[in-house]
Amino acid sequence: MVRSLLRPGSDTTGSQKEHLEDPLFTRSIGRALDVLSAFHKSEQPLSLSEIAQSAQIDRSAAQRIVHTLRRLGYIRRDEHGRGFLPDIRILDHTLDYLRLNPLVRRATPVLLELRRNVRERVDLSLFDDLRVVYAARMQSKRETFHATLVGHSVPTYCSSGGRAILSQLESSEVDDIIDRSDRTPLTPRTLTEPATIRDKVAEARDKGYALTLEEILIGEIAIGVALPGPDGKPAGAIHLAGSLSDWKPEDFVTRFAPLISEAAMDITR
Amino acid sequence: MVRSLLRPGSDTTGSQKEHLEDPLFTRSIGRALDVLSAFHKSEQPLSLSEIAQSAQIDRSAAQRIVHTLRRLGYIRRDEHGRGFLPDIRILDHTLDYLRLNPLVRRATPVLLELRRNVRERVDLSLFDDLRVVYAARMQSKRETFHATLVGHSVPTYCSSGGRAILSQLESSEVDDIIDRSDRTPLTPRTLTEPATIRDKVAEARDKGYALTLEEILIGEIAIGVALPGPDGKPAGAIHLAGSLSDWKPEDFVTRFAPLISEAAMDITR
DNA sequence: GCAAGCGTATCGTTCAGCGATACAGAAAAA
DNA sequence: TTTTTCTGTATCGCTGAACGATACGCTTGC
Incomplete structure (x- = not known):
């Protein structure tokens, strides 16, 4: 049975290859949501490198995406200094x-x-x-x-x-x-x-x-x-x-x- | 007082112009999240055109973004036929x-x-x-x-x-x-x-x-x-x-x- | 019947995102 | 202390990915 929609946990390896075939798929969006999904596996604030690793992108990409998500209110810095956390716009x-x-x-x-x-x-x-x-x-x-x-x-x-x-x-x-x-x-x-x-x-x-x-x-x-x-x-x-x-x-x-x-x-x- | 992060309601008109200046801002992500945010103002499923209007993009862009968000499990079709709704990956x-x-x-x-x-x-x-x-x-x-x-x-x-x-x-x-x-x-x-x-x-x-x-x-x-x-x-x-x-x-x-x-x-x- | 809406599919052009590179500051290791 | 290795941030030219015009098949309503 083929599932048409990705589910958490199932997308760690398969996603990129699957989407290569799809001309309508907007990769940047996938990457951005992979960045947000990096927190699924974490119990602590994540650093840029950790996010990059988890979302399978390089540090530069992670930087730009995190920057963007931060401006939009979906990610914020941890108050105690290092790392990033999801931010409140999620709740909207x-x-x-x-x-x-x-x-x-x-x-x-x-x-x-x-x-x-x-x-x-x-x-x-x-x-x-x-x-x-x-x-x-x-x-x-x-x-x-x-x-x-x-x-x-x-x-x-x-x-x-x-x-x-x-x-x-x-x-x-x-x-x-x-x-x-x-x-x-x-x-x-x-x-x-x-x-x-x-x-x-x-x-x-x-x-x-x-x-x-x-x-x-x-x-x-x-x-x-x-x-x-x-x-x-x-x-x-x-x-x-x-x-x-x-x-x-x-x-x-x-x-x-x-x-x-x-x-x-x-x-x- | 300048607010560094956008808040819902404040971003309807200002966002694009603000981001034009920012070289690190990834526009696609902003657009994708604008699409998801289209539901903030709605009480019903939204059609592609409604989403396009609400997110201030054309129908083509809305199509591609919705398609992508759908593949990723953030948007689904309404069961009763017309329109789209947020999907369960939001809750993750x-x-x-x-x-x-x-x-x-x-x-x-x-x-x-x-x-x-x-x-x-x-x-x-x-x-x-x-x-x-x-x-x-x-x-x-x-x-x-x-x-x-x-x-x-x-x-x-x-x-x-x-x-x-x-x-x-x-x-x-x-x-x-x-x-x-x-x-x-x-x-x-x-x-x-x-x-x-x-x-x-x-x-x-x-x-x-x-x-x-x-x-x-x-x-x-x-x-x-x-x-x-x-x-x-x-x-x-x-x-x-x-x-x-x-x-x-x-x-x-x-x-x-x-x-x-x-x-x-x-x-x- | 036609019109107007829906969601979907295709494709060439161009500009936006990519990623290599560099830098300052703070920990951690020496 | 100095050195190393992490942080997070900033810059910039290249190129391929997103754009948006266009077309299509369906359903709904007049």
């Missing part, structure tokens, strides 16, 4: 994406309503091939730093929302996604065997929701339901996550499965 | 910005802790000249769609966080910001007179926090405290917002002023 585009995304628009009010009746964490995630990206997060009492950030993503194959999404796809697509996924376990309880995952997906198809136990985070239980896009294919999912120290799995399901299914119905209309 | 950069922003890193755990002890909305906003941009939001029970989105911004001069930030600036800078702000009132109670605003800012400087009553949203009371960056100048603010149907202003202040001040101290270390 974030807002555009979220505001204009039809699923986010429809789901947010329902999720807020759901959150009113529930003390656990409620999330909306968007389907993006091998991963599922958090677009809206409504925290519970107990959260970590990472769990609060928009843009965070988890693998499709082992998350509750992802499994729910898989359950609405053709089995060939499911196999394809499982196959292409990097299935290094995130916790000791992450299911990585294709056959086991397929079973769980089938179970989700039967029940209408997917349940995961500590597959991404120790101590976490999560239930997810897929949301269809206009073509009928799943475009995202909503999920509800709680702590195993508060809930027996059965109780979690009997309490929340109806609520989250109803919320999904409301969103689908 | 959102995550980079938030993860790497030192203030967000330091503030988030404290805000989560604060949110545990408080039933009202808690926010972190970042100072960006005339506006203040929401970077992290922790909802209360009662929220609207807009109030949940990262990237949303409010004017500095009339928001609680913005006033708190102003109270930490030189009075010449305060005057400059008030002067350059578009002060069309957002509600009947928005304060727009420079003298009145300066008074409120002085009051915030005295008390250590800023209080606003229905200046942005009817029925809302908000209290804000500034957060200093490494150079001592304010880089953002935290705020706490409640409903006037739940709180008398005096009670709101006596209850939350100590909590939010302490949280700000914790963040500042």
Whole structure:
């Protein structure tokens, strides 16, 4: 299966060669966004040389591109002296994406309503091939730093929302996604065997929701339901996550499965 | 006062001429980001011609740039046929910005802790000249769609966080910001007179926090405290917002002023 | 029916981006 | 200390990549 759009992680080597063939492709733009994407792999401010290396361009190009992105407000210097960081204009585009995304628009009010009746964490995630990206997060009492950030993503194959999404796809697509996924376990309880995952997906198809136990985070239980896009294919999912120290799995399901299914119905209309 | 970085809204006419002088400025990048910024002013999918018009380029350029951004995953077609929308790769950069922003890193755990002890909305906003941009939001029970989105911004001069930030600036800078702000009132109670605003800012400087009553949203009371960056100048603010149907202003202040001040101290270390 | 919009494709000209080169300042190594 | 090696910044001639005019097939609306 050929994917038409590049995804993070997949573009490190392939991009240049792919674009050589494309007469409409504007290389400067690709390079500029490669520069911005250099930060994906970093936990610290990046120097010009590091950016150049990461974006596979020379220092001169990095200099000019960084200069430009800086003037435009997408990159700034780190206050403590050395290196560069992404700057705030990024968030303007974030807002555009979220505001204009039809699923986010429809789901947010329902999720807020759901959150009113529930003390656990409620999330909306968007389907993006091998991963599922958090677009809206409504925290519970107990959260970590990472769990609060928009843009965070988890693998499709082992998350509750992802499994729910898989359950609405053709089995060939499911196999394809499982196959292409990097299935290094995130916790000791992450299911990585294709056959086991397929079973769980089938179970989700039967029940209408997917349940995961500590597959991404120790101590976490999560239930997810897929949301269809206009073509009928799943475009995202909503999920509800709680702590195993508060809930027996059965109780979690009997309490929340109806609520989250109803919320999904409301969103689908 | 000259601003070195462009800000949204300020770049519609000035950008081209400004950049003509700059030999290091890579125009293609500017054009590409102008295309992405076309969505700032839109509530719907945009056609190529609309994008061209908004970015002040011809249809051919818009075509090539949109094509490129599409291949890279930053723009997609609307599912219902016509027009284009921002695509999900935007969120990867959102995550980079938030993860790497030192203030967000330091503030988030404290805000989560604060949110545990408080039933009202808690926010972190970042100072960006005339506006203040929401970077992290922790909802209360009662929220609207807009109030949940990262990237949303409010004017500095009339928001609680913005006033708190102003109270930490030189009075010449305060005057400059008030002067350059578009002060069309957002509600009947928005304060727009420079003298009145300066008074409120002085009051915030005295008390250590800023209080606003229905200046942005009817029925809302908000209290804000500034957060200093490494150079001592304010880089953002935290705020706490409640409903006037739940709180008398005096009670709101006596209850939350100590909590939010302490949280700000914790963040500042 | 024609008109006007959409998104897409092609191609020769030219000017904008490339990348080699140089420089000042601050760390890090000697 | 001096030397080296990083920073980030600035300059400039060459050339190939982006420009923009032009054309096309489709759908939508009059």
